[in-house]
Structure formats: structure tokens, C-alpha cells
Amino acid sequence: MSKRGAFVVIEGLDRSGKSTQAATLIKRLQESNVPSKLIKFPDRTTPIGKLIDSYLRSETELDDHAIHLLFSANRWEVASSIVKDLENGTTVICDRYAFSGIAFSASKVDPSSKPVDTSTSDGSSVAPTHSTRPPLLPYSWCRAPDVSLPAPDLTLFLDILPHIASQRAGYGGERYENQEHQERVRELFSRIAEEVEAEGVGRWVVLDGGLELKEVEEAIWREVKEALRGGDDGELGSVKRLWDKDREGAVLSSLYI
Ligand SMILES: Nc1ncnc2c1ncn2[C@@H]1O[C@H](COP(=O)(O)OP(=O)(O)O)[C@@H](O)[C@H]1O
Ligand SMILES: Cc1cn([C@H]2C[C@H](O)[C@@H](COP(=O)(O)OP(=O)(O)O)O2)c(=O)[nH]c1=O
Numbered sequence: 001m002s003k004r005g006a007f008v009v010i011e012g013l014d015r016s017g018k019s020t021q022a023a024t025l026i027k028r029l030q031e032s033n034v035p036s037k038l039i040k041f042p043d044r045t046t047p048i049g050k051l052i053d054s055y056l057r058s059e060t061e062l063d064d065h066a067i068h069l070l071f072s073a074n075r076w077e078v079a080s081s082i083v084k085d086l087e088n089g090t091t092v093i094c095d096r097y098a099f100s101g102i103a104f105s106a107s108k109v110d111p112s113s114k115p116v117d118t119s120t121s122d123g124s125s126v127a128p129t130h131s132t133r134p135p136l137l138p139y140s141w142c143r144a145p146d147v148s149l150p151a152p153d154l155t156l157f158l159d160i161l162p163h164i165a166s167q168r169a170g171y172g173g174e175r176y177e178n179q180e181h182q183e184r185v186r187e188l189f190s191r192i193a194e195e196v197e198a199e200g201v202g203r204w205v206v207l208d209g210g211l212e213l214k215e216v217e218e219a220i221w222r223e224v225k226e227a228l229r230g231g232d233d234g235e236l237g238s239v240k241r242l243w244d245k246d247r248e249g250a251v252l253s254s255l256y257i
Contacts (some may be wrong), residue, residue: 003089003236005087005089006086006154007092007094007151009097009152009156010025010155010158011155012158012159013182015165015169016165022040023038034091041097042071046074048070055070058174058175065137068101072145075101083239086239094152097149098242102139107187110134139188147241147242150239151241154224155196155203156207156223157204157205157206158207158216159186163179165182199245201240203227203231
């Protein structure tokens with residue numbers, strides 16, 4: 001069997017530079033004769049992707065649960081082909097993945113809901129914000145549909161402050177592109193990073209997406225070269241599965257019987 005390809009995910013807020021960097025990275029890999037392929041989620045070309053596209057452009061309304069499941073289904077549509085590519089030695093670069101799925105859905109709130117207690121120690125209260133309202137969808141519910149998807153070997157999180165991203169070209173045209181929502185998404189990405197690290201499946205690396213294009217490109221290249229070497233033990237091993245502890249836990253508690 002040929003050496004397995006690496007599964008590299010690029011994540012971040014809207015306009016953090018993911019697509020720009022993913023395109024540069026794939027070019028660089030191909031120039032270095034590394035068999036590689038670029039994929040992107042949402043993949044707006046499939047029938048499911050077309051529903052997602054129409055929702056994101058606010059042309060249609062969908063229940064928040066339903067759109068979350070469609071985003072996940074859009075990944076499951078190609079999950080087996082990702083594994084096949086990796087096993088055949090192709091490195092897969094993926095612009096957004098399940099982590100966006102969790103962060104963007106779990107950050108949703110009902111603007112008409114009662115805010116959680118916002119009183120301060122001196123008895124006054126602060127104005128309710130996005131972050132002080134209860135989530136529409138529980139975090140664990142948002143994570144569940146992606147359990148067992150192929151796990152990335154490396155996730156590069158392009159960190160950027162929402163107000164900086166909002167000044168970049170193209171911002172504001174789609175649903176979710178508002179600063180309050182993006183602030184909450186950024187907080188959720190931190191929680192996800194902790195879980196990825198705790199689970200020990202793949203590395204999560206935070207890079208400063210506010211740096212000059214070239215500096216971000218070089219930082220990404222350094223990390224990807226290391227991932228291609230297979231990390232400390234020089235072995236990528238078999239493709240792992242996302243949040244697999246959930247699946248093991250279910251077996252142990254006999255939920256599968
Ligand atoms: N490091 C950077 N510095 C300044 N502008 C950037 C940087 N990275 C990307 N951009 C610009 O910001 C905009 C959004 O970038 P893009 O790669 O489409 O972001 P994303 O895919 O994360 O939404 C584009 O106009 C792009 O040229
Ligand atoms: C992959 C994914 C993206 N999203 C959101 C993030 C973005 O706001 C939006 C569109 O993603 P994308 O096309 O990557 O937009 P951008 O180029 O602006 O980063 O979809 C989800 O809500 N769930 C998901 O599972």
C-alpha cells in the first residue's frame with residue numbers, strides 16, 4: 001500500500017482567509033509533486049448543497065435543526081471518498097469541516113429568548129448580547145451527526161478578530177456574517193479545539209489569520225510539511241474517526257445492543 005495521504009482541514013471565521021490559503025496550499029503541494037486534492041464544505045454543487053446555498057443566501061427558510069443536519073449530510077456524501085483518497089496516498093485539503101458545523105449551529109440563539117442572568121455584583125445589569133442568550137441547539141446535539149466522520153490529521157485554525165474580518169472584501173452578504181454571531185462562533189471554536197486536543201485525534205494549530213498573506217502561507221506550509229512527515233513517529237497510521245470516544249462509550253454502555 002502506498003503511504004497514506006494527510007487529511008488537513010482549514011477552519012476559521014468567515015473571511016479569515018481560508019479559501020485564499022487553501023488555493024495557495026494546493027498549488028504549493030502540486031508544485032512539490034505531492035498528490036493532493038482540494039475539497040470544500042459546504043459543497044454547494046450537490047442537491048443537498050443547493051439547499052444549503054439557498055438557505056445561506058436567505059432565499060429560503062429552514063428549521064435550524066434541519067439545516068444543521070443538511071450541513072452534516074453534505075459531508076457524509078463524500079466521507080467514503082475522502083477515506084479512499086487518503087488510503088490511495090492523496091493528501092486532502094479541506095476548506096471548512098465538521099468543526100464549522102458545530103460552531104455555527106451551536107452559536108445560534110433565539111433573539112426573542114430571555115437572556116441568562118446579566119446582573120452584576122453592584123446590582124445593575126448589562127445589556128443582553130448574543131452570548132447572554134441561551135443556545136437554540138445544544139452543543140452535544142450539534143456534534144452528534146458528525147460522530148465517525150474521517151478525522152483530520154491536522155486542523156489549521158486561522159484566527160481573526162471578527163471586526164477585522166468584517167472589513168475584508170465580500171463580508172456581510174450571507175446569513176451568519178454579522179459580528180455578534182461571529183464572536184460567539186469564535187468562542188465555540190476554542191471549546192472545540194480543547195476537545196480535539198483532549199481526544200488526541202489529530203492536531204489543532206491556531207495561526208494568526210490577521211498577518212500578511214505571505215506570513216500565513218509560510219506558517220501553513222511549515223505545519224503541513226510536518227503533517228506529511230507523519231508527526232513525531234513518522235507514521236500517519238490508519239484514518240481515525242471524529243469523536244470516536246462517543247462511539248466507544250456507546251459500546252461500553254451497551255447502547256448498540
Ligand atoms: N492575510 C490576509 N490579509 C489581508 N487580506 C486577506 C488575507 N487573507 C485573505 N484576505 C482577503 O480577505 C478576503 C476574504 O478571504 P477568503 O480567503 O475568501 O476568506 P474565507 O474563505 O475565510 O471566507 C479576500 O478578499 C482575500 O483576498
Ligand atoms: C461547513 C459549514 C459551514 N457553515 C457556515 C459557515 C459560513 O458562514 C457559511 C458558508 O461557508 P463558506 O462557503 O465557507 O463561506 P466563507 O467563504 O464566507 O467562509 O456556512 C455552517 O453553518 N455549517 C457548516 O457545517
